[in-house]
Each structure stands twice: as structure tokens, then as C-alpha cells.
Amino acid sequence: MGSIKLSRLAEALIGSEIVSLGAEIKEKIKQGNKIYNYTIGDFDAAVFPIPQQLEEEIIRAYKNHNTTYPPADGILELRQAVAQFIQQREGLTYQTNEILIAAGGRPLIYAAYRAIVDKGDKVIYPVPSWNNNHYVHFNEGEHVLIKSSIENHFLPTAAQIAPHIKGATLLALCSPLNPTGTTFTKEELQNICDLVIAENKQRKEGEKKLYLLYDQIYWTLTYGDTIHYNPVSLNPEMRAYTIFIDGISKAFAATGVRVGWSMGPAEVMNKMKAINSHVGAWAPMAEQKAVANYLLHTQQIDRYFTVFKAAVEERLYRIYEGFIGLKNAGFTIDAVAPQAAIYLTVQINLVGKRTAEGKVLENQGAVTAYILNEAKIAIVPFYAFGADRNSNWYRLSVGTCKTEEIDEMLENLKNALVKLKD
Numbered sequence: 001m002g003s004i005k006l007s008r009l010a011e012a013l014i015g016s017e018i019v020s021l022g023a024e025i026k027e028k029i030k031q032g033n034k035i036y037n038y039t040i041g042d043f044d045a046a047v048f049p050i051p052q053q054l055e056e057e058i059i060r061a062y063k064n065h066n067t068t069y070p071p072a073d074g075i076l077e078l079r080q081a082v083a084q085f086i087q088q089r090e091g092l093t094y095q096t097n098e099i100l101i102a103a104g105g106r107p108l109i110y111a112a113y114r115a116i117v118d119k120g121d122k123v124i125y126p127v128p129s130w131n132n133n134h135y136v137h138f139n140e141g142e143h144v145l146i147k148s149s150i151e152n153h154f155l156p157t158a159a160q161i162a163p164h165i166k167g168a169t170l171l172a173l174c175s176p177l178n179p180t181g182t183t184f185t186k187e188e189l190q191n192i193c194d195l196v197i198a199e200n201k202q203r204k205e206g207e208k209k210l211y212l213l214y215d216q217i218y219w220t221l222t223y224g225d226t227i228h229y230n231p232v233s234l235n236p237e238m239r240a241y242t243i244f245i246d247g248i249s250k251a252f253a254a255t256g257v258r259v260g261w262s263m264g265p266a267e268v269m270n271k272m273k274a275i276n277s278h279v280g281a282w283a284p285m286a287e288q289k290a291v292a293n294y295l296l297h298t299q300q301i302d303r304y305f306t307v308f309k310a311a312v313e314e315r316l317y318r319i320y321e322g323f324i325g326l327k328n329a330g331f332t333i334d335a336v337a338p339q340a341a342i343y344l345t346v347q348i349n350l351v352g353k354r355t356a357e358g359k360v361l362e363n364q365g366a367v368t369a370y371i372l373n374e375a376k377i378a379i380v381p382f383y384a385f386g387a388d389r390n391s392n393w394y395r396l397s398v399g400t401c402k403t404e405e406i407d408e409m410l411e412n413l414k415n416a417l418v419k420l421k422d
Helices: 008-012 017-030 052-063 076-090 105-116 132-138 158-164 186-201 236-240 266-279 285-294 298-328 364-374 403-418
Strands: 099-102 122-127 142-147 168-174 211-215 242-247 260-263 333-335 343-348 393-397
Touching (some): 076 099, 105 211, 122 132, 158 186, 186 236, 236 242, 298 403, 364 403
Parallel strands (some): 168 211, 211 242
Antiparallel strands (some): 099 260, 242 260
């Protein structure tokens, strides 16, 4: 019997490379292997629980029978609380009709793409970056890839974007960036804003504008002297063209609570609301009530951030220092100093080396497999984020990392590297 025929979208859809890798890792664990799993952009709730007060607010909301449909744009109390939260912490002022609530950041990104991008429209996005390739595919848009590099911490530059901006409909950026955990400098983001504003000023009345989708879901998680910048604070003219993606999933280790928000022009938010209401992508009523109450408790949030960020930062720096120690010992690996998010960018440059059994690591796929099988370390290659298949850079996530296992993991890595011959 032949395969059934489905839509062109379904037939051409590419599955998540990270989910595929995760399935392989789960199978190895099932077979009794101990794997240091740094692939998932999520948290182990036993290591990083949500704030206790937020948990209590959720339980209270369910006990109060907050289980009905919420308004399509989110309950007013939550939109007011979000407005206060981002005003206090980012200096951004948005009215409640310029804020849209949904079940996390993903449906908001989907709705933004659907509201803005038509078939054939140019969408500019950097690689590596999370899922933009899939969202452009959903809309049958034209992919305009900006290949970023280590020299700019894998973030696109205004000079790279400029040749493609004419006639583009959407510029999709993320900072702090998933997968790298790196951030835009003030100057570079300002230059990009200048490009967007100049392009929009020369477009005719009634012509589609160029919008900037700015995913800042990790913005609260910055370390050292890293500063998070956003387009609207840098240039108020960007307010008319910027659609923010934000929420609680990474700020409060609350990925499964599913409360996200978007901020932007009221007309765009209204169209995104209509799209999400047809999809049914609302955040649950009880969680909305809980988050609305929790966001008002500034001191408790400050205490939570202090402890939570320190725990993430410790893991990132310990692994970073371990990689640099191995690099200094002569091994062909490297890492980028942590800046933000829960990710460490690491390089494993082993193509051409021979294993103890005499097998040549002929390509990056073989390197990834060797690190997984020999060192028991699972990390995500940048090709899963749109980079070239031969890229030797990887995302390492510490969301499920136990501090007591870091030294053991690094020793495993060292032993695996020692076994290789030129």
C-alpha cells in the first residue's frame, strides 16, 4: 500500500532535528547508558523549580475554579501586570491593547509570521537561529539567510543585512540568541534599527512595512557585564515596526506553565489575536491569574532572579573554564565566554582524527556521534539551527545540568579526546 497524500505543507515539512537527536539519546538512556544530556533548551524541574510563590498562585487559581476560557488577548489583569513589569525593568511603556498573551512564545511567533508574511515575501533571519526556517516554510516565504560567524558572536550585522533589506517583509532577530547565548552590542543593534527605519521611510503609502520580530525571551538571564538592549529603547521610532516576543518560560524556569506575551503596534496585536483565537493558543486561565499576581511582587522576583541566575551562571562558567582548560592543553576544542541565556557555545574540531580502533572521523556527524558514544555527552550541532552541516560549533544547554556531574563530564571528554590520533 502506497503512502497517503497530504498537503504540500505537510509533505515538505522538516521535523525538528533536536527532537530527533533527543529520541536517540532517550533510547541510549533506556539501554542503561549514562548520558550527560545538554541538548534540551528546558529545565530539570528538580534542579530549577519555578518560584515557590508562582507555584502557590497557580494552585490557588485552580482552587478558585479559574478554568474557563480566557479573553482572546489575555485577561486584563495580566496585561496590566506585564505592562508594569516591563516598564519597571526595561523602561518600555506599552498600553494593554498593545500587549497580547498566549500559551508561550511559540504561538506568538507563529501568529506574527501569519499576520505579516504572505507567500513569496522575503524574510531575513540569521543562521544559526531557532526555528525561523520552519516558520518561513509555514508561510511559503522567501528564505533570506544571513550566515553569522564567531567574529560577531554568531549575531548578524547591519552590513550583512543591508543588501537584502529592500522589499523584505520581516526581519527576525533574537537576543540573547538561541542557540548561542550571545547578545547584540548596543552599536550593532542601533545600526540595524537605522536600516529598518530608513527602509520604511522610503516605502510608499499603502505599501507593506518592514517589521522587526524581536525575540527576547532570555533577556532577564544576562551575566557579568553583559547588557541586554532592545530596539525601541535604542530608537523610539522602532516602536511602529517592532514586535516583541517575551514571557515567563525562561525567566522563571516555567517552560511548561505556558504564559508568553507579545508587545507591538495595536493593529498588529489585534490581527495576531484573531489568528491565535482560531488556533486556540490561549494561555490557561488559571496560569494567567497566577502570573498576573506574581509579576506584581517585585522583591520576591528580585530574590528569585538572584539565586536562579547565579545557579545558571555557575554551570555555564564551570563548563566554559573546563573547555578552555582542555583547549590550553592542546586539544582542538573551544568555547565562547558566557554572556546570557542557558546556553554555552562550544567548538569541537575533530574531523580527520582517528579513533583508538583506527576509524577516521570523516565528517561532523561522525564527531557528534563519537562525543556521544565515547564521552557520553549529548550536545546540539549548529546545523540543527540552520548552519552548514560541516559546522563544528554546538549548543550546550545547562538547564538540566547538575553541578556535581560537571567535573565527571569534563573528565569523560578529556579521556575521549586523548584516545584520538592525528
